[in-house]
Amino acid sequence: MPKTMTAMDEFAVRLAKFVIGHRWLVIFATLLTTAAVTYGAQFLQMSNNYRDFFSESNPELQAFEEFQGTYTKNDNFFFTIVPEEGDVFTAETLALVEELTTEAWQIPFSLRVDSVTNFQHTWADEDDLIVEDLVKGAESLTAEELAEKSQVAITEPLLRDQLVARDGRAIAVNVVLQYPQVDPFEVPQAVEYARTLRADLLQKYPGHKIYMTGVSMLNMAFQEAGMKDVMTMIPLMYGLLLLLMAVTVRSIAGTLVTLLMIAFASMIGMGAAGFYGVALTPIALSAPTIILTLAIADAVHILITMRNSMKAGMTKRDALIEAVRVNFLAVMITSLTTAIGFLALNFGDAPPFWHLGNISAVGIVAAWAMSVTFLPAMMSLLPVRAPKLAAANENNFFARLADFVVAHNKKLFYGIGAFAIVLISAVPQIEFNDQWTEYFDESIEFRRDSDASTEYFGFYPIEFSVLAKGEGGVSEPEFLQKLDEFTQFLRQQPNVTHVYSLTDIMKRLNRNMHADEASWYKLPDDRELSAQYLLLYELSLPYGLDLNDRVNIDKSATRVTATLTNTSTLETKVFLDAARGWITENAPEYMQATVPTSAQVMFTYVAERNVESMIAGNIIAIVAIGIVMMFALKSARLGALSMVPNGLPIVVAFGAWALMVGTVGFSVAAVASVSLGIVVDDTVHFLAKYVRGIREKGYDRAGAIKYAFETVGMALVVNTVILVIGFAYLATSHFKMNADMGLLTALAITFALLFDFLFLPALMLRGSGKLISGQKDDSEGVQQNVQTQPAE
Template sequence: MFERKASLWGLAIAIMISIALALFRPQAVFDYDFEQFFPQEDEELTFYQGFREKFENDNDYLLIALGRKEGIFDIGFLEKALQVQHKLDSLEFVESVLSLLTFQEPVLNVFGMRYLPVLEWENDGKLQKSKQKLKSHPQYTGNLISGDGEYLLLILKNQQMISKEDGDFLFQEVKKILTDADFDKYYAAGKIKAQGEFVDLLQGEFAFFLSISIVLIMLLLFLIFRTWWGVLLPLVVLLFGIAWTIAIMLLSGKALDVMSVMQPTILLVIGLSALVHYMTLYLQKLRSGLTKDEAIKSTFKNLFLAIFLTCLTTALGFSTLYFTSAISLKLFGVYTALGVMVMFVAVVLITPGLLYLLSPLEVSKSNRYNEFWQHALAKSFRWILQHQVLVLSSFTVISALSIIALANLKVNGYLLDNLPREHELVQEFEFFDQEFGGSKPLEFFLEVGDSSENIFQYEVLKEIDKLEAYVRKEYETGAIVSPLSLVKVLNQAQNSGNAKAFTMPSGGQYQRLKPYLGQALAKAGYALISEDLLQARLSTRTADIGSFRSSQLNKAMGLFVENEINGNLLQVKLTGTSNLIDKSHVTISDQMTKGLGVAIVLVGLIAGFLFRSWRVSFLILLPNVLPLLWMCGVMWLLDIDLKLTTAVIFTVAFGIAVDDSIHFMTKLQTELKKGRSMLYALKRTYLETGKAIVMTSIVLVSGFLVLTFSEFGVTFYTGLLISLALVFAVLADLMLLPILLLPMQRVWEKKKERKGEGRKGWGDL
């Protein structure tokens, strides 16, 4: 299979595959849609989709704060702000722009209802009067103007479910208008801005990590093999593999998203790990006296199954992400698993042919570098045998502490979880959290109970009033918009516009204002109540306090509704995109736990089938489960929460870490088949595979550590935690696994005596 002629044909086939893929001209498309992280086929998502059809999407807006150091109550500033609002309102894809500059409120008198501007600035007298009124009004201060009066808020409602391309275009137009206006300071936050910023970062990071990974690989290859062909050959193979994977992704219609940033680095280090095993054994074969052709055939014959199994187990680790309910994670798992197997094909198809063409006929048999490794590994093996109790007790204590840490980890995530808290985009969102009651939408679906006629029934409004008071206090929200807010506005209108009358009216007052509800509802200009008056929404904004705190508030909210709200009058349900994102952190974390369990079982079954022994299967799994527990301990020490960006890491780390155990056990099985004792076979395995295990782990850790330079949280945590898990896995494979295997020497000897020297494999262990 790996003779010269067949290998050169394999190289030719690889070139033809590359040409064929290039002829299709795959085009790179970048996208970031945070709704792909929503748990799909979930009743909460289904409910929200129905809510969105009846009312509107709750996050299709852009918050714009215009600031002036001396305060916004200046005629010149307000005139300039009004011009900006008119320009924004005229833009394509803008449905409306709301601010105090054009906001009107009703006034009721004997002549009926008429509307007057909330903010008047024809002269200083009227402006000062408006200023005093606004500062005492709970619906305006901290909502449409900041508490200190330095910022004016404009709420731009863009086209519902706007596409990424249209959103980018709209925000660029908005940015140009704001820049040209030359305000002292301004801030903007919203979906159309966040998505554009994310994709810009994504494009930059994708190119950065692909470039830096290649540079790192070249450096590592030179340090490991110290020859020009030892650098060029693996680099060519890896570039073929990554190019094939990206081409297949793009040709199948998969856009490059926030998860895709990690894929080049992941695939490169996995491919390089396989190549280091091949190259290391190949050089050993040459030093042992084999010819070049014999060394190539022997190397690929001996390692083919082990490399295939390590790639398969890694791919299985990624593929379990398909069983999560988030589209983004499903696609990441499927395409990364596919990429791992594509990389395997590239390695076995291209590497033998390049070795025949590029590698030397022989290498120096005297190698101080190799002698150093042999001496160091032999010394390490002796130390482990002499300190078995210390090693076992250390692993036990650390694992026990890690289990305690795991029990104390909490699930917690934020809307802009993928960015560091000091990032400019995060800072802008936090500005609106502090100055305008929040940037995170908070939505409640309201529906009349069995004993109610419509949402404007007085008894129903009283229940909404209790709900609003609770939401305002517990969630610390900004202004609340609901059917009751219309009623409060009309109550204020019939009390000469007194801000203190912006409250729930008495029964008699309600009867007097009730005839004007229809007119007020038509003037509102936004979807608030269904046409049959049986359903409505309660909308507000709150700070992004994290999913852990939100889940606590939501749970308390549910108890409040159950105990304090009369269900026969009013039914209340929390909904909205923010709720779905908060829930997705918990849902995905739970699903990843199940996925990890599936991955462990699958790897156990593969190991059991390969070695025909359940004991061996267990011994392979144990050194790779413990590093995951230790990773939990590190997360607890560093105060890293479980969330979308960290739950994924456990399955990925397990799939990669188990590779070294499979290499170790495959070599041990080969030694035992030669009739050697368990202790001698362990020593030979330790000395011959130890270097490759350490070197591949250095490659993997170095590759993943590169990801810590990322500004994306998912990429940073993947790099940090998987690197640590791989270090822990090396310690477990080279320190714990030999000790666990030593007791099997007695079992092995008994089986040999009973079955004879011709024993094959591990079958009865």
């Protein structure tokens, strides 16, 4: 062996002997370190703000924050009331809405409440403008009065399809909140109050359904989905994987020690996050599941090698030392490359993925350290016996597989290569789709209520701050005319259910000031007259229902809100492009700065933005992993060659996903980095044994490949099964992004084993020349005598 490899083996042997000789010290140090780092977990907080999914440098977030600094915040509760009898214009239903409107002001942090009952209805009384609540004392209204209120509400553009369904089957109350954002319990406090209020009203007014949606419920859903995953997924995951490990490793002691090791690694990862001040999202909360899945891999390799060595006649102590020596380099490289892959998530534009990457990387490194220290120390204490089942059957299977691969390497190379090309060609068919109501499964209340509410009202608001020509410019007739044209354009777009615009208020006021004659329902043609209407109207509005949410302070801009139904990301982009196009082609110069914004706009572009930002991160990760492989394997050619089976499974997995599913959310940006770090593991272990076969055993290529299959084949299969189960189990997450990430990563890991077993050996046998130092050019011999058995 080259000197560097000898030095590495010697170091591993010295480390193993030290650990076994000072096992109590190692165990105590492990417990002390774990307790010290886990102390930071007390500082962890749950995130309940969807803005945490976007970095501060995100331009869509910056535009939205600027918009909200000009107008009212959009944090809200949207109550959708649906009576069983199918008509909202009854005394009982309107009484419910009236009471909810009144009581909603008591919801913590409430700033404004809008409903049909407190809608500021205007009408003319000779020369006076009357402004009053549309509905008062609903319980005492006569049938004629109810019919009159119904007619006003259904024909009013600001109410129809916004706060009352045009068919009268549903009615809504919108509560706007202003959170101080100084206490993480603000949102849960408001949600708890709102839910209690709903429960009280449902008890008082039977025969109704009340659905709660809005931004505040979205924020709460992120927290609830994360907590449900923690409470259900992690315990079941521990049991499932440990059962699988007990069956494959066949060691109660090894299973118990692995349980402790992966628990400690997860605790260290979360404790480090607490010290760093991480706000936990459902994405970050999947880190413990990922850590425990990956942490098992190192233990499996060491325990299986130990088991096989004891079967060969070694004592437990010698078998432990041999297991550490044989696997030290491989587990170190796999842990390093996996950590690099997860750390690459920091290049993205979504902080939750930063946190996922950093927590997982810390846990992975901790698991590696414990696998070569804590694991041998504990195993040296506990009783261990080699299982009766001989390894011969396993070795025979993998020996036959090796013979098959070597004998048919040409067919496998071109066949699997063609298979990969076919799937890769499907990658461009993938469509990004981030509908944030569908981030959650139906066990989350927000998802159920959103689906129900969307049957009656739109759900995704798109906001425009339309600039006028200077201070007071919103009263300029030219501006109002262009604003009205823009409003009508938006209303004609597909998937738009409602548009809220100042022009509808101005038209109504102009009609009111002309004795409510229908012919005067049009925009005023005089700036002074428009300004007087606006001033008179504002002076008549009660506290909390002013126009500050529609017109900025100096009246140089106004807000237009277009509400979309449950639209896909592609449909939203079409709408946004159309709106921008209309502004560019039709609006005067002073209106050109108008840009669409909202949470929907942010989520629409988040996938593309993260994929673009992750490209650089993945390139850096690939280069870093390649360099690590070159140095570790002491072969630039072999290290570079290894990147082919490392990269192909990921791209092929995306191609398969395109054919099977077709759409992905912005979690796709994380899959490449997560998968890259993990799929390298099989390649590393296979190539490490291949190199050891040549340098230590003196085999040729075919012999070294067979040696690699026989020594590490079973461990790779076990690890792949564990990893696939672990990541596939994320599909049971209540959070869609975790489910997609888990399934896609599991698919990549499956393809990784396929490529490492069938394509990598065929690739290594292609052509001539030396892949590693000390290897003879035996390519011709391989082709002519593929069944040659390596000399032991």
